[in-house]
Amino acid sequence: MMIKLIGCLIIMACSTSGGYLLAAGYTRRVRELRIFQHALQALESEILFTSTPLPQAVSRMTRRLERPVNRVFDLFGHILEQRDGHTADEAWNMAIDRTRDLLCLDYEDIDIVRGFGKNLGSTDKENQEKTFRLVKYQLEEQLKKAEEMRRKNEKLCKNLGFLLGAALVILLV
Amino acid sequence: MYTYEKQRPVMDDRSVAQSGGKERYRAIFDAVPVNIRKMIGGLTPKEMDDIEEFRLKAGAPFIVYGRNQSAFVTRDGKTTLDRAKAYTVTPEDTEKALQLMCDCSVYSIMDELREGYITIRGGHRVGVVGKVVTEGGRVKTIKEISGLNIRVSRQVIGCGSSLMPHIVRGREGVYNTLIISPPQCGKTTLLRDIIRQLSDGVPALGFFGVKVGVVDERSELAGCYRGIPQNRVGIRTDVLDSCPKAQGIMMLIRAMSPAVIATDELGREEDLAAVREALNAGVNIVTTVHGWNMEDVLRKPVIGKLLCTGVFERAVVLSRRRGPGTVEQVIDMDNKQTIRGNWGSLA
Numbered sequence: 140m141m142i143k144l145i146g147c148l149i150i151m152a153c154s155t156s157g158g159y160l161l162a163a164g165y166t167r168r169v170r171e172l173r174i175f176q177h178a179l180q181a182l183e184s185e186i187l188f189t190s191t192p193l194p195q196a197v198s199r200m201t202r203r204l205e206r207p208v209n210r211v212f213d214l215f216g217h218i219l220e221q222r223d224g225h226t227a228d229e230a231w232n233m234a235i236d237r238t239r240d241l242l243c244l245d246y247e248d249i250d251i252v253r254g255f256g257k258n259l260g261s262t263d264k265e266n267q268e269k270t271f272r273l274v275k276y277q278l279e280e281q282l283k284k285a286e287e288m289r290r291k292n293e294k295l296c297k298n299l300g301f302l303l304g305a306a307l308v309i310l311l312v
Numbered sequence: 313m314y315t316y317e318k319q320r321p322v323m324d325d326r327s328v329a330q331s332g333g334k335e336r337y338r339a340i341f342d343a344v345p346v347n348i349r350k351m352i353g354g355l356t357p358k359e360m361d362d363i364e365e366f367r368l369k370a371g372a373p374f375i376v377y378g379r380n381q382s383a384f385v386t387r388d389g390k391t392t393l394d395r396a397k398a399y400t401v402t403p404e405d406t407e408k409a410l411q412l413m414c415d416c417s418v419y420s421i422m423d424e425l426r427e428g429y430i431t432i433r434g435g436h437r438v439g440v441v442g443k444v445v446t447e448g449g450r451v452k453t454i455k456e457i458s459g460l461n462i463r464v465s466r467q468v469i470g471c472g473s474s475l476m477p478h479i480v481r482g483r484e485g486v487y488n489t490l491i492i493s494p495p496q497c498g499k500t501t502l503l504r505d506i507i508r509q510l511s512d513g514v515p516a517l518g519f520f521g522v523k524v525g526v527v528d529e530r531s532e533l534a535g536c537y538r539g540i541p542q543n544r545v546g547i548r549t550d551v552l553d554s555c556p557k558a559q560g561i562m563m564l565i566r567a568m569s570p571a572v573i574a575t576d577e578l579g580r581e582e583d584l585a586a587v588r589e590a591l592n593a594g595v596n597i598v599t600t601v602h603g604w605n606m607e608d609v610l611r612k613p614v615i616g617k618l619l620c621t622g623v624f625e626r627a628v629v630l631s632r633r634r635g636p637g638t639v640e641q642v643i644d645m646d647n648k649q650t651i652r653g654n655w656g657s658l659a
Contacts, residue, residue: 192417192538219416224346226408227416260416261407263453267419 147312151304158300165289165296167243172282174208175252176275183271186264193227193260194219207241214238231256248285251277339434340366340462343413345405348374354389369459370406373398403458410457413438424554426451435465435535435542465535467543471498471637472505473514478626478642479506479598480519486510486572488591488623491600492609493630498637499600500532500576502630504543506598507533507574511546524549525570525595527560533576558582565593574598584614591623605629606643619645 181203185196197216201209215234218225225233235253244252255274258266337360341349344366351374352366362378369375373395374385383391384398392398413432414421424430429439439461442454479489489506493499513521528534528551534541536553545551550568552560557575561583564570573590575583578599587597603609606627610616618624627643641650 186417186419190417190420192415192420194415194417196417222342222412222415224342224344224349224412226411230416261411261418263422264419 143312147308150307150311151301154304154307155297155301158296158298158303161300162293162296164243165285165293168245168248169282169285169289171208171243172248172278172285174205176278176282178204178208178212179255179271179275179278183268183275186267187271190264207238210241211235211238227260228256231259248281251281337434337464339432339436340464343409343432343436343438343462344368345408345412348401348405348409351385351387351389351399355385355391359391364464366462366464367459368401368406368409368462370401370403371458372401374401406457406460409460410440422453425454427554428454429530431531431535431537431542432462433537433542435467435531435537437463437465437531437535439463465532465543466501467504468498468501468637469505469508469544472502472509475502475506475628475639475642476509476514476519477517478628478644480510480514480517483518483520484522484571486522486596486598487625488596489598489626489628490609490615490619490624491598491628491630492603492606493600494604494632495602496636497630497632499630502628502637503574503576503598503600504533504545507549508544508546510572510574510598511548521546521548522571523569525561525564525568525573526551527555527557527564527573527575528553529555529557529560530576533574558586561586561590565590565595570595572596572598576600577602578618579612579614581614584618587618587623597623604631605640622646 178200181200182196185191185200186193189196191199194216197212197219201212201216204212211234214237215231218230218233219227232253235249235256239249242249251274254277255270258270260267262270337352341352344352348368352360355363355376359376359378363376364379365377367375367377375382375398376385376391383393384395386392386397387399411418413430418425421430425440428441429437431437439459440454440457441459442457444454445452479487481487491499491503493502507524507526510519511521511524513519524546526533526545526549528536531554533543534545534549534551534553535543536551539553541549541551550564550570552563555563557578558580561573561575564573573595574597576599578587578601587599590597601609601612601615603612603615606629610619622645624645627641627645628639629641629643631638631640633640643650
């Protein structure tokens, strides 16, 4: 009897925490998109108001960033400082490729973030501003979608995890 | 007559040549895409030391210039005179090179780009051509970069040594000096070393070193990259980078109390007034002018007028007769006598 009870508890704990983990993914995506937005804002002001060269600008703003997004910018700045002959676009894509496993973003988000590198640093201020504006707008849209997803699915995942566990326990008992 | 080509022992040339010249030309390597780095890497140290310009033009072969010659560069970094073997530069190469030159921050060099050239680390200057965008009759920017000309900046530390005894006066005095030289004869290189020695002092002459102000209108003397001189211009030297000469001279007099002001290529009407102002303030002038000889310079409107007023105490005439930096004459302007050289005295 005791063993049965412990088994049931383990099953319940596993499935519930599984549900919570799934739910946490939605929250993390929203959070990461927000950090990206802040990061772009910070980088934009470094570029537009102080004309700081990209490597310095990136290393300066990376210090103020939260995890895990700071890893992307950290690597990006690092690649730029190496002067290995990569343009900002290439460096940015490399940084994302190597850090995307740390992020909770979906394909669409990654595509947008990637697109940000395209004109980064290769044009005058006016066009830099346009690039930033576009990407910030796109991120805003993604953020709305992500919030919506979270609202819909977060509760669902949590409940589903618990209920699935309960169902399993009932079946087995 | 003597050239400073032969006496360049002070510079770290030799040690650098042994390390393949890579460190010395690091900034140039960093400025070009990887495929072109490989080509430049294939050149011999001797070739590297002779090269004055690397020319990248989209759709044209990769060309290097030096010592009045030019050569194509092949894909594997050999120089050749055969057009067919040369590497043809692509538009991507030039576009990418521009980005690499400015640390992927084109927005940060717009002011320089408007002038048609940028200064990279190491003080090398890169001329840029492409499609010019104008606004209200003024150049706004250059885009679609089609051609880049990397002009290798070489400091020849110690090239002015033999001239210093004629330029300094006692422990702290400096003669107002004019360097007369045709283009490509090393007047900027010479002036830069004179600035360094005036600023650091010349122990051999018992000259202590004075505050020097440099107005570096075209970023050639100090080769400032992000405000920091890349060339050795001395410990007591203040540099106003890319500042118009006349204004710069006034600013330095007011702000930095220099003992000597050095500029390259005096020649505009407003420069005249600024130089007079400096002399009135007790500041000495060391400067250069384009010209073949003293007679030639005396005919020039602005500098001729200045010479006639007896402002300059020393004149140095350069030529290319025995390589860049051949000193033809050193003239004592006070009694119109040639101190050195065999070119006859001033009429």
